[in-house]
Amino acid sequence: MKLNRQSNIYTVVYIIIMVVVVGAALAYTSMALSERQGENERADKMRQILASIHVVPAAGEKPAEVFDWYIAEQKVLDASGQVVDGENAFDIDVAQQSKLPSDKRLLPLFVADVDGATKYIIPMSGTGLWGPIWGYISIDADGTTVYGAYFAHKGETPGLGAEIDKPQFCNSFDGKHVIKDGVFQPISVVKPGMRPTGNEDYVDGISGGTITSKGVSAMLDNCLVPYRAFLSAVNREKN
Amino acid sequence: MAEKVSLRSVLFNPLSRNNPVVVQVLGICSVLAVTVKLAPALVMGLSVIVVLAFSNVIISLIRNTIPTNIRIIVQLVVVAALVIIVDQLLQAYMYDVSKQLSVFISLIITNCILMGRLEAFAMSNKPWPSMLDGIGNGAGYAIILVIVAFFRELLGSGTLLGYQVVPQWCYDHGYVNNGLMILPPMALIVVACIIWVQRSRNKELQE
Numbered sequence: 001m002k003l004n005r006q007s008n009i010y011t012v013v014y015i016i017i018m019v020v021v022v023g024a025a026l027a028y029t030s031m032a033l034s035e036r037q038g039e040n041e042r043a044d045k046m047r048q049i050l051a052s053i054h055v056v057p058a059a060g061e062k063p064a065e066v067f068d069w070y071i072a073e074q075k076v077l078d079a080s081g082q083v084v085d086g087e088n089a090f091d092i093d094v095a096q097q098s099k100l101p102s103d104k105r106l107l108p109l110f111v112a113d114v115d116g117a118t119k120y121i122i123p124m125s126g127t128g129l130w131g132p133i134w135g136y137i138s139i140d141a142d143g144t145t146v147y148g149a150y151f152a153h154k155g156e157t158p159g160l161g162a163e164i165d166k167p168q169f170c171n172s173f174d175g176k177h178v179i180k181d182g183v184f185q186p187i188s189v190v191k192p193g194m195r196p197t198g199n200e201d202y203v204d205g206i207s208g209g210t211i212t213s214k215g216v217s218a219m220l221d222n223c224l225v226p227y228r229a230f231l232s233a234v235n236r237e238k239n
Numbered sequence: 240m241a242e243k244v245s246l247r248s249v250l251f252n253p254l255s256r257n258n259p260v261v262v263q264v265l266g267i268c269s270v271l272a273v274t275v276k277l278a279p280a281l282v283m284g285l286s287v288i289v290v291l292a293f294s295n296v297i298i299s300l301i302r303n304t305i306p307t308n309i310r311i312i313v314q315l316v317v318v319a320a321l322v323i324i325v326d327q328l329l330q331a332y333m334y335d336v337s338k339q340l341s342v343f344i345s346l347i348i349t350n351c352i353l354m355g356r357l358e359a360f361a362m363s364n365k366p367w368p369s370m371l372d373g374i375g376n377g378a379g380y381a382i383i384l385v386i387v388a389f390f391r392e393l394l395g396s397g398t399l400l401g402y403q404v405v406p407q408w409c410y411d412h413g414y415v416n417n418g419l420m421i422l423p424p425m426a427l428i429v430v431a432c433i434i435w436v437q438r439s440r441n442k443e444l445q446e
Contacts, residue, residue: 005304005306005307006306006307006308010306011306011308011309014304014305014306014309014313015309015312018313018316019316022316022317022320025320025324026320026323026324029323029324029327029328030327033327033328033330033331036331036332037327037330037331037334040330040331040334041334043334044334044338
């Protein structure tokens with residue numbers, strides 16, 4: 001019997017076989033490579049955390065080793081500033097936590113040791129214009145002065161919103177204060193030339209990237225406020 | 240003997256005389272997008288060569304079994320599967336590059352060169368010539384990508400493959416990187432210059 005290559009049955013069977021074969025091949029590739037990809041993602045996250053304390057691993061260095069060298073402690077706090085046991089700060093999904101009410105969140109905190117000085121690194125997550133934005137902000141041992149910040153985005157507009165991951169923008173946070181005159185106030189991002197309505201510290205937003213700048217401001221607000229108890233306690237201790 | 244000559248032309252014609260980018264003007268989209276720096280352009284070029292060679296061979300192997308009314312779908316599935324595999328491999332072994340190329344690797348699927356070669360060549364030729372055709376066309380695409388990226392990175396950032404090549408004293412004497420080269424339209428202008436040079440040297444292509 002000669003196979004009729006143009007018949008409907010042949011076409012349907014052909015498609016089914018093709019889909020199964022291709023699906024199996026893709027599933028196998030994905031399974032075989034997922035471990036390495038996961039490692040790369042972890043290394044990338046470590047790089048980002050280190051960027052917030054102005055540390056960039058050199059070309060030959062393994063991010064994990066540099067990370068272990070600088071990051072002295074990783075802990076998870078609750079809204080009252082108490083340490084929560086049995087949680088791993090590195091594995092907490094900040095994007096998910098940032099959607100919960102601020103008193104119900106698990107708050108990861110990385111304690112870095114930069115040349116003998118303690119820095120507290122706080123992860124943040126929010127939304128820009130087109131998709132998620134995230135970042136890390138490091139705060140000095142006095143609990144108020146910003147030591148460094150790092151921002152990243154999934155797909156903001158190049159040249160406009162996407163500028164938030166550039167050093168010019170990230171470095172403008174250095175030296176700002178989150179506690180002013182004993183009051184806790186996250187830094188705002190405002191239009192260049194303008195001032196915020198309160199007396200909090202502010203940085204210039206990006207011209208043409210208004211929504212992304214507002215997103216950064218909202219993210220700072222949303223993600224720093226839960227740490228108020230902890231940072232205030234650190235600040236009181238130092239004064 | 241006659242076949243040998245034709246195999247050679249299958250491999251080498253796309254490099255210049257029948258180049259997919261500057262003669263057939265296919266795949267322009269990714270030329271704009273990934274040629275700001277040389278390194279991603281190289282990886283992109285290699286990825287297209289690999290995907291094009293393998294998809295040509297696979298389609299050529301099964302060309303007699305494909306029902307004609309779904310042949311485009313079959314070609315798409317093969318290309319899409321290969322692209323996903325390349326993407327996964329890049330994520331696993333060249334994470335930084337894959338972050339830089341991000342969406343453009345997946346967009347290889349929509350690169351007209353691929354579907355064009357599958358439909359025009361692989362559907363009616365044996366696997367070996369199909370593979371040469373894939374490599375040739377992929378290389379023709381990659382060459383243009385690399386030439387464009389070379390000029391854009393050199394003039395736009397003063398670097399090549401990330402290394403500084405324009406010496407500091409040039410900057411001290413007032414030389415400034417041309418920011419315009421980093422913007423997408425300049426890729427088109429560089430491609431146009433390549434087309435100009437190529438046509439003026441190659442009388443056959445003049446219309």
